Amino acid sequence: MFTPFVSFSTATLYIAIRQFVTSSAVIQVEIASPGFVPPGGGNGALAYHGPAIQAAVAECNKIYLGIFHFTLTFAVRGFGEDVNDTSAALDNGADLLANWYWTRRRDPNGISVVISPGSYYFTDVHQLIGHWNIPCISTLSSTRSLYTLQPAPVMVVTSFVTPIVIGQVFAKLLSTFGWTTVFVVIDETSVPVYEGILLSLDLALRLSTSRTKIDLKKHRIASNKLPSFRVLLNQFRNSSRVMVYLGRAEQMRRLMIDAESLNMTKGEFVYICDEPYPFPKSYGIVKWFTADGKDNDMARSAFRSLLVVHPHAALNWSDPAIQSRVAKFRAGSRDLFNITVELFDQPVRDVISSYASVLMYAQASDNSKYSFDRNKYCATKLSRCAEGPE
Numbered sequence: 432m433f434t435p436f437v438s439f440s441t442a443t444l445y446i447a448i449r450q451f452v453t454s455s456a457v458i459q460v461e462i463a464s465p466g467f468v469p470p471g472g473g474n475g476a477l478a479y480h481g482p483a484i485q486a487a488v489a490e491c492n493k494i495y496l497g498i499f500h501f502t503l504t505f506a507v508r509g510f511g512e513d514v515n516d517t518s519a520a521l522d523n524g525a526d527l528l529a530n531w532y533w534t535r536r537r538d539p540n541g542i543s544v545v546i547s548p549g550s551y552y553f554t555d556v557h558q559l560i561g562h563w564n565i566p567c568i569s570t571l572s573s574t575r576s577l578y579t580l581q582p583a584p585v586m587v588v589t590s591f592v593t594p595i596v597i598g599q600v601f602a603k604l605l606s607t608f609g610w611t612t613v614f615v616v617i618d619e620t621s622v623p624v625y626e627g628i629l630l631s632l633d634l635a636l637r638l639s640t641s642r643t644k645i646d647l648k649k650h651r652i653a654s655n656k657l658p659s660f661r662v663l664l665n666q667f668r669n670s671s672r673v674m675v676y677l678g679r680a681e682q683m684r685r686l687m688i689d690a691e692s693l694n695m696t697k698g699e700f701v702y703i704c705d706e707p708y709p710f711p712k713s714y715g716i717v718k719w720f721t722a723d724g725k726d727n728d729m730a731r732s733a734f735r736s737l738l739v740v741h742p743h744a745a746l747n748w749s750d751p752a753i754q755s756r757v758a759k760f761r762a763g764s765r766d767l768f769n770i771t772v773e774l775f776d777q778p779v780r781d782v783i784s785s786y787a788s789v790l791m792y793a794q795a796s797d798n799s800k801y802s803f804d805r806n807k808y809c810a811t812k813l814s815r816c817a818e819g820p821e
Contacts, residue, residue, distance in 0.1 A: 457497060457498065457499065457500050458498065458499045458500070458541070458542060458796075459499075459500055459502070459537075459538045459540075459541030459542065460499050460500065460501045460502070460541065460542045460543075460544065460793075460796065461501075461502050461503075461504065461536060461537055461538060461541055461542070461543050461544070462484070462488065462501060462502065462503045462504070462544055462545075462546050462789065463504050463506050463528065463531045463532070463536075463543065463544070463545050463546075463547070464477065464480070464481065464484055464503065464504070464505050464506065464545075464546060464547040465505075465506035465507070465520075465524055465527040465528050465531065465545070465547050465550075465551060466480075466505075466506070466507065466514075466520050466524075466527070466547050466548055466550045466551075467507065467514045467517070467519060467520045467550060468481070468505075468507055468768050468770070469770070470764075470770060470772060470776060472517055472519075472520070473517035473550070473622075473623075474548075474571065474622070474713055474778040474781055475517060475520070475548035475549065475550040475571045475572065475781075476548075477505055477507065477547075477548070477768070478764050478767075478768050478770045478772060479548075479760075479764070479772060479777060479778055479781070479782050480547070480548045480570065480571070480781070480782055480785040481505060481763070481764070481767050481768065482759070482760040482761075482762075482763025482764055482766070482767055483760050483763075483782045483783070483785045483786040484503060484546060484547075484785050484786070484789055485503055485763060485767065486756075486759065486760065486763065486786060487785075487786045487787075487788075487789030487790055488501045488502070488503045488789060490790065491789060491790065491793040494793070495793060495797060498797065499793065499796065499797070501789075501793065502537055504531055504535060504536075504537070506527045506528060506530065506531035506535070507527065508527070508530065514527065517550050517623065520550035520551060521550060521551060521552055524550060524551020524552060524555060524556055525551065525552070525555040525556055525558075525559055527551075528545065528551070528556060528559055528560075529559060532559075532563060542565075542796075543563070543565045544565055544566050544567070544568070544792060545560060545565065545566070545567040545568065546567075546568045546570065546785070546788055546789055546792060547568075547569065547570065547785075548569070548570055548571035548572060548781070548785065549569025549570065549571050549572030549573070549588070549590075550571075550572060551572075552574075553569075553572075553574045553575065553576040553586060554576050554577040554578050556576075556586075557576040557578035557583065557586055558578045560583075560584050560586075561578060561580060561583040561584060564584055565584060566584045566585055566586075566587070566792075567584065567585075567586045567587070568586075568587045568588075568589060568788050568792060569586065569587070569588050569589070569590065570589050570590060570781070570784045570785040570788045571590045571592075571781050571784065571785070572588075572590065573588040573590050573593045573594060573595055573627075574594075574595075574627065575595070575634070589784050589787070589788045589791070590781065590784055591707075591708065591742070591780040591781055591783075591784050592624060592707040592708065592742075592780075592781070594624060594627030594628045594630070594631045595631045595634075596631075597628045597631065597705055597707075597740065598628055598629075598630070598631025598632040598633075598634065598635045599631065599635045600740055601628070601632045601635070601675065601703070601705070601740060602632055602635035602636050602639060602645075603635075604703070604738070604740070605636075605645050605673070606639065606641045606643055606645065609643060610645065610672075610673040610701070611643060611644065611645055611646060612645075612646050612648065612670070612671045612672075612673070613645060613646070613647050613648065613671060613673045613674070613675055614648050614650065614666075614667045614670060614671040614673065614674045614675070615629065615632075615647050615648065615649045615650065615674075615675045615677070616650050616651075616652060616663065616674060616675070616676045616677065616678070616686075617629050617649065617650070617651050617652070617677045617678070618652055618653070618654045618676075618677065618678025618679065618682060619651055619652065619653055620653045620654055620655050620656075620678075620679075621654075621677070621678040621679045621682075622679075622713045622714070624707060624713075624714075625677035625678055625705075626677075628677055628705060629649070629677055632647070632675075633647070648670055648671060650663065650666070652678075654678055654679070654682040654685075655682075659685075659689050660685060660686040660689040660690070661689050661692075661693065663686075664686070664689055664690055664693055664695060665693075667700075668693075668695065668700075672699065672700050672701065673700070673701045673703070674700065674701070674702050674703065675703045675704070676702065676703070676704045677704070677705065678704075679714060679715045680704075680706060680714060680715030680716055680717040680718070681715045682715075683704045683715075683717065683737075684717075684718075684719065684721075684730055686702075687702065687719075687730060687733035687734060687736075687737060688726050688729050688730050688733060690702070690733055690736070691729045691730070691732055691733035692729070695736075696732065696733045696735065696736040697736075698736070700736060701736060701738065702736050702737045702738070703737070703738045703739075703740065704717065704737065704738075704739055704740070705739070705740045705741065706739055706740070706741040707741070707742070708741070708742060708780055710778060710780075711775065712775060712776055712778075713778065717739050717741075719731045719733070719734040748779065748780075753779075753783070756783075756786075757774075757777060757779050757782060757783070758774075760772075760777070760782055760786075761773075761774070761777060
């Protein structure tokens with residue numbers, strides 16, 4: 432049997448469940464999953480995540496038969512038109528959620544929860560769920576909510592790739608080695624997660640209590656329009672000795688080869704990049720060699736000056752159980768949305784996070800003890816701990 436997991440091996444999920452239930456009936460739990468469907472719109476597409484969430488709902492209904500009954504609603508249409516990509520989902524996320532809450536909920540007296548890839552502005556959604564008093568879990572996106580009014584329900588992030596954490600790792604790395612002037616390159620033609628990492632790095636440095644002040648010299652590029660990185664590298668040479676590159680892996684390889692040709696990989700300069708995980712479609716794969724052998728000798732030498740920040744690989748992704756599970760998710764894309772998803776396009780780690788998040792919420796709900804006061808019509812707020820499955 433496939434064993435679900437969370438992206439952080441020692442992570443503990445705390446969920447404050449503030450709902451009321453009766454002790455005699457099956458508890459109705461409705462999951463809303465707002466977002467966009469077309470896979471061309473980004474890794475958060477419900478064409479990828481929807482089948483995983485649906486499969487987890489079916490699994491939970493078997494596990495908690497007679498205790499909970501989970502239902503799922505994809506909130507893909509607001510009060511206006513459907514949304515088709517990440518940008519449109521961000522602009523309309525609160526609208527999608529409000530449309531579901533006010534017009535499409537199956538049981539207004541049941542328990543409601545938002546579980547989705549999180550293609551929305553966290554502050555807007557946090558404000559809504561604060562009024563409705565329901566929890567929210569984002570399985571992909573992770574930004575900081577600016578909604579501060581209390582009491583408010585929790586917003587939990589279970590994503591495999593978490594820019595906030597990656598930014599903190601970069602900040603710790605720079606501080607540990609005492610690198611005070613850092614040349615940061617952000618490739619604007621890469622996926623948005625790199626922009627999130629930069630914002631998180633900025634925030635981590637502002638919040639740092641270290642006496643070492645780090646100056647980030649930011650340079651934005653469109654790598655696919657650059658014939659070479661030599662001009663950028665000369666700017667780097669004249670202003671710093673440490674570069675952080677935030678962009679696709681194959682463009683990082685190009686930069687390292689140009690650095691080798693300029694004799695800038697002999698130990699005087701340090702290059703740092705991030706690999707969220709090996710995924711050719713979105714991030715590429717950080718490696719010095721290519722199958723055609725082009726520039727492999729130069730790249731191999733250059734990569735000795737490269738530090739790679741990446742998640743700890745705690746799971747064998749080629750495991751037959753995982754491959755079988757994600758294959759079923761791809762089949763589910765055809766059944767749910769009439770969309771064919773190929774393995775190359777499927778963000779497997781992100782999709783598994785969506786699957787596991789539903790199971791974790793169900794476990795947290797099952798572990799929670801409710802108190803119900805029919806006269807006061809209120810519930811006791813309890814924070815329950817759900818350990819991520821091993």
